Amino acid sequence: MKFKYKTSEESSIAYYGWIIALYGNFIIAISTLVGMHGTGFFLKAFESKYNWSRASISGASAFTRAQSGLFGPVEGYILDKFGARRVMTIGFVVTSLGFYFLSSTSTIVSLYVSYIFMTLGVAISGWLPIITLMNSWFEKKKTLAMAVSSTGVHIAGVGTALLAFCIENYGIRNTALVISVVFLFYSPLSYLLIRDKKHINTSENVTSKSKFKFRIDINPEIKKALTHKPFWMIAIAHSFSTTSVVTLGVHLPAHITDLGFSTVQAGYIIMVYSLVAAFAQIFGGYLGDKYTKKYVLSIFLIFQSSSLFILSFIKNMPGIILFSIFYGIGFGGRNPLLTSIRGDYFDRSTFATLFGISGIVINIGTVISPVLSGYLFDVKGDYTFAFVVLGILAILGSILSLLLPKKDY
Numbered sequence: 001m002k003f004k005y006k007t008s009e010e011s012s013i014a015y016y017g018w019i020i021a022l023y024g025n026f027i028i029a030i031s032t033l034v035g036m037h038g039t040g041f042f043l044k045a046f047e048s049k050y051n052w053s054r055a056s057i058s059g060a061s062a063f064t065r066a067q068s069g070l071f072g073p074v075e076g077y078i079l080d081k082f083g084a085r086r087v088m089t090i091g092f093v094v095t096s097l098g099f100y101f102l103s104s105t106s107t108i109v110s111l112y113v114s115y116i117f118m119t120l121g122v123a124i125s126g127w128l129p130i131i132t133l134m135n136s137w138f139e140k141k142k143t144l145a146m147a148v149s150s151t152g153v154h155i156a157g158v159g160t161a162l163l164a165f166c167i168e169n170y171g172i173r174n175t176a177l178v179i180s181v182v183f184l185f186y187s188p189l190s191y192l193l194i195r196d197k198k199h200i201n202t203s204e205n206v207t208s209k210s211k212f213k214f215r216i217d218i219n220p221e222i223k224k225a226l227t228h229k230p231f232w233m234i235a236i237a238h239s240f241s242t243t244s245v246v247t248l249g250v251h252l253p254a255h256i257t258d259l260g261f262s263t264v265q266a267g268y269i270i271m272v273y274s275l276v277a278a279f280a281q282i283f284g285g286y287l288g289d290k291y292t293k294k295y296v297l298s299i300f301l302i303f304q305s306s307s308l309f310i311l312s313f314i315k316n317m318p319g320i321i322l323f324s325i326f327y328g329i330g331f332g333g334r335n336p337l338l339t340s341i342r343g344d345y346f347d348r349s350t351f352a353t354l355f356g357i358s359g360i361v362i363n364i365g366t367v368i369s370p371v372l373s374g375y376l377f378d379v380k381g382d383y384t385f386a387f388v389v390l391g392i393l394a395i396l397g398s399i400l401s402l403l404l405p406k407k408d409y
Helices: 016-050 054-082 084-102 108-125 127-137 142-150 152-193 220-226 229-258 263-290 293-313 317-345 348-380 384-402
Strands: none
Touching (some): 016 108, 054 084, 054 127, 054 348, 084 127, 152 317, 229 263, 263 293, 263 317, 293 384
């Protein structure tokens, strides 16, 4: 079956890139709901069921983030080489297997194995391929397109209360099995809807194709990017910001229930900041296309930092709601900017590969922080110190973004 579509300028609603953006929004929403938001609720359920420590449970997230960092460059290379359509089709099958394994998990080892499959599958079927598609389909509306497609990260928050309810009332097994079936359905659907758009690399130094089938030629644009400061500055700023996102994804539901609120109420809190973030993300995309990206990014990271300080010291519901608003503004607004700002510095044909390489840097904090935060809770009985450190990291990310130089190559 051939899928016919009309191509035109980016400003036209008929431009197929916008269809991919909307579908990508839906994909990222379901991946984020059961991946990032769902992690905290699933791990809290395992803690209650098996009395595992938070440090050991958080290790599942850390282990998979390490896997993501190590294989990020490979995932990026595969996307640039074979295209998002084929890679996503396979990725959804892998994710489905991960949730199937999760449904029968009864040991820490099997929990880690489940998360390996889930993380690998989501990595090659969710956010990275979608933003890679946006980078290839759009030029003038790139930041807005990335905002539209990745707003699913925040729309996902609307379903957190439902996910928490399902885990609490129907159990880990039944909930995970339903999610497994949903991801399996997305595999053929993505093959039908996704279209790759290739760009010719205009670099004069591109290596000619090797006559040896298994040789991997390194694009000169990748080597060039790796020798310039902006690549590393963006990667470090991204790491400082994302460390708190991953840590809260693991520990926020537990933190809220520790304060005396229910699991479903924790889901509502995530829903609040997700709704705020959805609007902030579109607004951030608009501002990023209109003004200098590094200044806009810096402001949103200050909001993110402020929210973490609020969460550290205010323990009542009004304080948690205030945290949700500030965190939603910061988390939402920074998303399209951290991705689109790379497109201002680096060649389109290397976007996914370079993003994958930067994932090694990004995931250093996301590997250490969830486990360390869990350990600090086991020792001290709260997350205050951990949240303060996360707030400081977000400030440092804001400063790094301000210091980004103009492209000089």
